[in-house]
Amino acid sequence: MDMKVIPIQLEKPAKSAAWYQTPAGEPRGFIKPHALDELWFHTGTACNLACPFCLEGSKPGDTRLQLLRLADAKPFIDEALTLRVKQFSFTGGEPFIAKDMVKILDYALQFRPCHVLTNATEPLIKRLNQLAPLLRHQNKLHFRVSLDHFEASKHDIGRGAGMFDLALKGLRALHEMGFSVSVANQMLTDSTPEETAQQFKAVFKNAGLPEDLHRVEFPDFHPPGLDVATPQISANCMVTYQTEDSRRAYMCAFSKMVIKQKGKMRVYACTLVDDDADYGLADTLTESMQQAVSMKHHRCYSCFKYGASCSEM
Numbered sequence: 658m659d660m661k662v663i664p665i666q667l668e669k670p671a672k673s674a675a676w677y678q679t680p681a682g683e684p685r686g687f688i689k690p691h692a693l694d695e696l697w698f699h700t701g702t703a704c705n706l707a708c709p710f711c712l713e714g715s716k717p718g719d720t721r722l723q724l725l726r727l728a729d730a731k732p733f734i735d736e737a738l739t740l741r742v743k744q745f746s747f748t749g750g751e752p753f754i755a756k757d758m759v760k761i762l763d764y765a766l767q768f769r770p771c772h773v774l775t776n777a778t779e780p781l782i783k784r785l786n787q788l789a790p791l792l793r794h795q796n797k798l799h800f801r802v803s804l805d806h807f808e809a810s811k812h813d814i815g816r817g818a819g820m821f822d823l824a825l826k827g828l829r830a831l832h833e834m835g836f837s838v839s840v841a842n843q844m845l846t847d848s849t850p851e852e853t854a855q856q857f858k859a860v861f862k863n864a865g866l867p868e869d870l871h872r873v874e875f876p877d878f879h880p881p882g883l884d885v886a887t888p889q890i891s892a893n894c895m896v897t898y899q900t901e902d903s904r905r906a907y908m909c910a911f912s913k914m915v916i917k918q919k920g921k922m923r924v925y926a927c928t929l930v931d932d933d934a935d936y937g938l939a940d941t942l943t944e945s946m947q948q949a950v951s952m953k954h955h956r957c958y959s960c961f962k963y964g965a966s967c968s969e970m
């Protein structure tokens with residue numbers, strides 16, 4: 658019998674109407690990607706901590722986004738190199754919960770510098786001896802540690818008793834081993850920017866760290882899946898209030914994030930929008946680079962208003 662092979666066309670999920678239009682019917686603002694300078698990997702939403710404000714909703718045992726394996730990451734690292742990526746970055750959850758994390762870094766560091774966001778507590782501290790051999794790579798491995806507040810008690814409200822001291826211990830250990838480090842904190846409303854800077858300097862000094870450690874601040878991004886009311890960003894806003902340079906500085910203009918969900922890898926527009934399937938752009942990086950990114954997510958307003966960015970590039 659003659660069998661005809663019919664090629665199967667997998668249909669791309671359609672975007673919601675809000676991707677294209679604001680509720681007032683205006684054309685939505687978009688960002689056109691111009692490069693893949695940075696590729697982020699989401700290592701999974703499992704975390705040893707359960708901070709109520711976590712933008713990923715990460716907590717112990719969470720599986721919304723699955724743990725990244727070396728076999729998942731490798732094809733995207735290889736493809737990103739063909740697109741002239743400059744850096745690989747990793748966020749979670751807590752990346753050191755992923756069993757393959759050190760192997761993934763070892764592979765990626767052969768090619769490019771790497772940047773890891775960590776809470777620097779038990780999962781990282783337990784694996785410090787596995788990290789030491791990564792110092793042999795010419796490409797630099799950088800760690801950014803979360804310290805929500807300069808006061809231990811305020812940091813520990815969200816993260817649990819003793820977590821401030823443990824994070825400082827992990828941070829100091831990384832610094833003493835010779836890794837470059839920085840700190841991420843929340844935008845604080847209970848002190849001025851100058852007071853915040855002074856207080857963090859004192860914390861770093863007391864911990865035996867350089868006083869001028871690089872620090873990045875983040876607004877409240879809210880837990881995933883929330884419908885947060887923010888001003889809508891139209892196409893007109895993107896030309897009236899933004900410039901060519903500022904548009905190129907949006908993360909979705911020069912980076913992408915890869916996640917694993919339901920056993921499948923998918924390329925998302927950035928690190929802040931993986932709770933909305935509209936932002937799942939493609940299965941490959943090359944295809945994802947063809948897609949303009951809508952400003953419909955409430956977190957896009959943080960980029961628009963504050964220039965918020967997870968990147969340190």
Ligand code: SF4
Nearest residue numbers: 908909927956957960
């Ligand atoms: S959150 Fe920011 S970087 Fe991400 S898609 Fe929106 S505007 Fe782009």
